[in-house]
Amino acid sequence: MPFQQQLDEAMEVLQASATLVPAIDAITTLAADALLAGHTLYTAGNGGSAADALHLAEELIGRYRGNRRPLPAICLNADIGALTCIANDFGYDEVFARQLAALGRPGDVLVVFSTSGHSPNILNVLRTARSKGVISIALLGKDGGAACALADHALIVPSNNTARIQEVHTLILHAICEEVEQRLANAIDGVMA
């Protein structure tokens, strides 16, 4: 597909995503509240969405735009030791759920990225989040899949194209970072010397 056509398609999906604004406001506030209260934010995804999950966690621990204190974020697809052990011994469907079962505490937040909402390891980690009192946010696409019913907050990017959905997911993860940094910048203890 020529680049101009991809660009046109991306712009259409971006415009249609304006319907998500209230939901994005809600999840960014929720994530910021939890982090500022000392809770941990977990992320997970497969393939390109694994890169999105890494992206969100690294910007909370490191930085997005401004200097501020580091925030507790753990990407569940980052630990290759845990991933290979769990996949080998329990199956790939358990790779995220078992880590969250070990680490998650009530009030923590889980953000999953899945364009289909059908990946079994994503569905399982959402079930674990619910059983542990971890608040779950699912960034999805297409028809949202089974993840819609399992997540506390499900955001469906209005597109059936995996790449276009992932591009909007990147925008949303940056919106979360933006909100968190703004709230920290306004808090007295948020400014790092």
Ligand SMILES: O=C(CO)[C@@H](O)[C@H](O)[C@H](O)[C@H](O)COP(=O)(O)O
């Ligand atoms: O990045 C891409 C396509 O842009 C692929 O690697 C894609 O992420 C993989 O096929 C994933 O396994 C798809 O998983 P999901 O989004 O359906 O949960």
Ligand SMILES: [Zn+2]
């Ligand atoms: Zn990709």
